[in-house]
Amino acid sequence: MAKESKAIEEKISDDxxxxxxxIKNLIFGENIAAYNSEFEKVKKEITSKKKDLEDLIDDTRKELFQAIDNLSTDLNxxxxxxEDNLEDKTDMLDNKKVDKKILGDLLINLGEKINQK
Known part of the structure; x- marks a missing residue:
């Protein structure tokens, strides 16, 4: 063990x-490769999950835009x-309402006819 640490100390002084x-080799020894492998697996899994979530977000965004577009079309x-219904109702009211000028003329005519008989 002393020879190994002396060799390591010589390597440390260079670079x-x-x-x-x-230092990693002293602390972790041969387990570092296993740790690195596990970290890589976790990293790949996180990257995969991130991609899945981004795809899901994109799909949801498209669905929301489509729903908003459909709602806008329906509202229009x-x-x-x-508006058409309101216009029809106002036209009906205009037709049902008696114009004061016409009513006045009709009453004058009626009065004149009554006066003549």
């Missing part, structure tokens, strides 16, 4: 990045129907 590697149709 800063090798110092980190040497209903508003147009209400």
């Amino acid at each position: 800063p990045s090798s110092k980190i590697e040497a 149709i209903r508003i147009t129907e209400l």
Whole structure:
């Protein structure tokens, strides 16, 4: 063990990045490869889940835009129907309402006819 740590100390003094590697090897030993493998698996799984969530968000966004578009179209149709209905009702009221000028003329004519008989 002393020989290994002396060899590691010589490597440490040469390069800063090798110092980190040497320290990792001292602390974790052979298990570092297993840890790295597990971390890679977790990283791939997280990346996969992230992609799935992004796809789901995109699908949901498309569905929402479609629903909003459908609702807008439906509202426009209903508003147009209400406007047409209102216009029809006002036309009916205009036809039913008696014009004061015409009524006055009719009453004058009626009065004149009654007066003549």
